[in-house]
Amino acid sequence: LAPMLCEPKGSKSVEHLETLRQSNPCFGTLAPKTDRPGPQEITFDSMARWAALAPMLREPKGTKSVEHLEALRQSNPCFGTLAPMADRPGPQEITYEPMARWAVLAPMLREPKGTQSVEHLETLRKSNPCFGTLAPKTDRPGPQEITYEPMARWAALAPMLREPKGIKSVEHLEMLRQSNPCFGTLAPKADRPGQQEITFDPIARWAALAPMLCE
Numbered sequence: 001l002a003p004m005l006c007e008p009k010g011s012k013s014v015e016h017l018e019t020l021r022q023s024n025p026c027f028g029t030l031a032p033k034t035d036r037p038g039p040q041e042i043t044f045d046s047m048a049r050w051a052a053l054a055p056m057l058r059e060p061k062g063t064k065s066v067e068h069l070e071a072l073r074q075s076n077p078c079f080g081t082l083a084p085m086a087d088r089p090g091p092q093e094i095t096y097e098p099m100a101r102w103a104v105l106a107p108m109l110r111e112p113k114g115t116q117s118v119e120h121l122e123t124l125r126k127s128n129p130c131f132g133t134l135a136p137k138t139d140r141p142g143p144q145e146i147t148y149e150p151m152a153r154w155a156a157l158a159p160m161l162r163e164p165k166g167i168k169s170v171e172h173l174e175m176l177r178q179s180n181p182c183f184g185t186l187a188p189k190a191d192r193p194g195q196q197e198i199t200f201d202p203i204a205r206w207a208a209l210a211p212m213l214c215e
Contacts, residue, residue, distance in 0.1 A: 012020070037043045042052050064072070089095045094104050116124070141147045146156050168176070193199045198208050 034045065035043055042049055086097060087095055094101055138149065139147055146153055190201060191199055198205055
């Protein structure tokens with residue numbers, strides 16, 4: 001029977017509840033209400049009335065009182081406050097108030113990154129006529145021709161003159177044949193064995209016979 005007779009946590013006896021009603025009649029206790037408001041009314045009990053009206057009286061974050069707004073209009077009439085405008089521009093006009101005019105015109109007056117003024121471009125043409133500037137060309141090659149301007153000619157011919165990685169000049173190859181006639185170089189063979197023969201050159205002979213001698 002013990003589980004059935006167990007009371008829930010925080011349970012109070014009838015005497016305890018009666019004492020609470022008499023000695024602590026504050027909001028949230030078990031004291032009976034002093035008034036009985038109808039469904040369409042709100043009680044005049046202070047705490048209960050505040051709890052009922054609080055959601056309706058809550059103002060959004062940053063709300064200012066009427067007095068605060070009036071003080072702002074008088075003491076800080078700069079752009080962005082609630083001071084009345086000095087002019088009334090039409091829908092197709094732009095105000096002459098400096099900050100407001102700048103805010104409206106800024107997107108239209110913004111220049112792309114790296115833009116140079118006319119004076120800057122003129123100076124570049126005169127004082128730095130190297131490849132890649134805006135200086136006019138000294139020659140006018142046709143579509144099938146290549147300019148004789150050194151840098152432009154090099155840029156045009158570089159892909160055609162590029163040699164593969166590891167390539168050697170004719171002089172380098174000739175030097176290799178004479179000074180390093182070991183196996184794997186370009187030196188001519190000292191003997192000319194036939195297809196059915198094996199050369200007597202030691203390194204080449206070992207390379208040819210090694211597979212047959214492997215155990």
